[in-house]
Amino acid sequence: AQSVTQPDIHITVSEGASLELRCNYSYGATPYLFWYVQSPGQGLQLLLKYFSGDTLVQGIKGFEAEFKRSQSSFNLRKPSVHWSDAAEYFCAVGGNSGNTPLVFGKGTRLSVIA
Amino acid sequence: GAVVSQHPSWVICKSGTSVKIECRSLDFQATTMFWYRQFPKQSLMLMATSNEGSKATYEQGVEKDKFLINHASLTLSTLTVTSAHPEDSSFYICSARGDFEQFFGPGTRLTVL
Numbered sequence: 001a002q003s004v005t006q007p008d009i010h011i012t013v014s015e016g017a018s019l020e021l022r023c024n025y026s027y028g029a030t031p032y033l034f035w036y037v038q039s040p041g042q043g044l045q046l047l048l049k050y051f052s053g054d055t056l057v058q059g060i061k062g063f064e065a066e067f068k069r070s071q072s073s074f075n076l077r078k079p080s081v082h083w084s085d086a087a088e089y090f091c092a093v094g095g096n097s098g099n100t101p102l103v104f105g106k107g108t109r110l111s112v113i114a
Numbered sequence: 115g116a117v118v119s120q121h122p123s124w125v126i127c128k129s130g131t132s133v134k135i136e137c138r139s140l141d142f143q144a145t146t147m148f149w150y151r152q153f154p155k156q157s158l159m160l161m162a163t164s165n166e167g168s169k170a171t172y173e174q175g176v177e178k179d180k181f182l183i184n185h186a187s188l189t190l191s192t193l194t195v196t197s198a199h200p201e202d203s204s205f206y207i208c209s210a211r212g213d214f215e216q217f218f219g220p221g222t223r224l225t226v227l
Binding site for chain 2 (some may be wrong): 028032034036041042043044046049051069081090093101102104105106
């Protein structure tokens with residue numbers, strides 16, 4: 001069965017510091033991988049996605065993620081965090097079958113301090 | 115493109131009443147839609163998969179008689195929470211399947227008093 005593990009429940013970083021959020025997945029076929037961000041009381045916003053090709057994908061708001069098949073990982077990175085990046089981040093995995101829903105990790109809450 | 119809407123965005127109801135939430139794909143047709151539930155400070159949990167013209171498939175532990183799903187057209191799926199109780203208070207999010215990915219609605223916050 002497919003699953004997503006986000007090992008870090010809560011991360012605190014200083015504004016301007018770099019960020020890496022970890023995501024490991026389990027999936028029986030070639031995965032489609034996603035990172036979403038959610039602010040309190042809001043819906044999901046797609047940051048970036050990986051389907052195939054270049055394993056380093058660029059997203060919105062200066063985020064990037066790298067797909068590493070050998071490690072079953074899809075970690076999210078940002079070189080310099082802004083206070084507005086404070087939110088909940090979800091990694092998700094799915095497939096290319098029409099009836100295959102996305103499976104979400106438990107999320108990582110990011111706090112940004114001055 | 116690929117916009118999914120939900121209505122209402124929030125609803126407050128009395129215990130025992132039923133609430134209907136609509137999910138629409140505005141600029142594409144979606145054979146498959148999914149309904150998720152998110153409790154405070156938790157992740158999204160899949161409730162059911164909805165296919166146009168057929169019965170929904172519910173995840174284990176989700177009561178199909180309580181959470182009625184209808185997917186009558188390629189652009190509309192509805193979730194009806196029947197005889198709602200305070201423990202049904204949650205954030206309900208739908209998504210519609212496009213060519214390669216799911217597109218998410220903005221969510222509906224249900225509060226049952």
